[in-house]
Amino acid sequence: MENIADQTYIVENVVEFSPQEHTLYSKVNGNKVTLLASASECFLCLLENHGELVTKKELIHIGWEQYNLHVSDSTFNQNIFTLRKAFKDCGLNHEIIRTIPRKGLMVSKTININLLIIKNELVDYMPVCKDSKEVDHTSPTKSQKYSKFIYRITAKLQLNIFIIILIITCASGIVNGIYFTLPTSYLSNYRTILEGDNCHVKIDILRSALIDYKKFISSYNLHCKNSEYIYFSTYQYVPRISVFRCNHEFREHHRNDCVSWYFLDKKI
Template identity: 25%
Template sequence: MIGYYMIDKKIVYNIDNGEIFNLNKSEVKVKLSKPAAKCLQKLIDADHQIVPPDELINDIWRQKGVVVSANTLYQHIYILRKHLCSLGLDKNIIKTTPRSGFNIPLEFTIEPFNEKFEYVKQQENQNQHQKTDKELTSPLEKNDLPKVSNRLIKRRIYRYSYIFTAIIIILSIYIYASIKPLEDNYPLLGQYENCEIYGESKNLTFSYVKSRASKREVICSHVKKHYLYYFGNNEVKRESIILCDNKIDGNLKSNCKTYHWTGYED
């Protein structure tokens, strides 16, 4: 009798010790009870043909002088099916035909399995695990992992700082505009496409703001007139553009989009 069978090209059954395991995870084995292992062996030997319940009960229990009911057989079939499914097989691996019996359908292949190949496969898996462990604990990766995490942390800090700064700027504009007209400190510099451009008058030109808006791909080709506000901070080298569908004057509700960046990006 062959010592190993492979079911559906993924599950290996070891007849000698009643164990089953997935070919890709041979380190995880399920030990079948003797009746469940005998059931599986009978189904394999039947070569996809239906095995009647009486035949299974007779060969597994009755010949040994053990009297059991059909419920005992059904319970072991259920447990066997559950173990096979836990290792990756479909639940229909064992088909129940009412008033006829059980079989492994033709769609599931059953073939002898070479024990030597199984041993080589286990060795390859073990070697791969050892190699992976060594790679994970290598000095290079130990040094690199903190660097990667630091980069991620820095990116997140920058991202949240941009969002926070943008919120502060927008709130400041609305609060300031509700008290004093924004044009007092941010006069109109000119018009670019369908955007009126406003900005700080000191050391600021229309062409500069236009170039910054173009570089940041700020869309000014709307049908309706929009209002573009530029803000710069030379000390921390941060710049912002706020594009609104209405003028920010404290009287009209505006929907605005913010573009925020640092001078270090250029």
């Protein structure tokens, strides 16, 4: 194929997977889930090896090591878990990614995978298969190689930008005495769940519950005092916690003295 502009994998004729955008889109319920770049890279590798076992070592190299990143077993497993959950949110409740104990992962041959290729305003719709007699993929054209090169460069750039943003966010957590004002709309979903004992705790009610906060403080030694205000929020799909501890309650056009934390490993 020449002049390939985009590729989309169709899983079980229900979910569209875009490796370029790192997204899953359900044609059944309309849900669109954005994946972590590492999880997207791992799933693309499984699709490129459809019906074959891919070792955990290979997936770790694809998702992290080729970018000089280290990943723990728990983080790797969490990425696979969120990937499976994303498929359920898109309406596929049966097993798409199969675990082979102590060996690796695979997308079984019984899972229907099709590849949608868009080129020059024309769409070719064909099943993903190996050693096909009708379509010869063994000799990629220069355009295919160039397209794959551009995709890899784009994926690396997106991952690097994500890492830079993550570092900046974490660094802000160790800076004490920063004065800033947040817009009222940012905190419109926060509600007070605890008051008294020199402490005011507010949580994002769209993301978190009181039990989340109680489990959090049982795992981390982070308590407020002197009538401080705690703003607490968890995140959907990813193990992240955001905490602001401030001397005063947030009000529009008023400065506040706060310390922020961004926890990467959620223990709740």
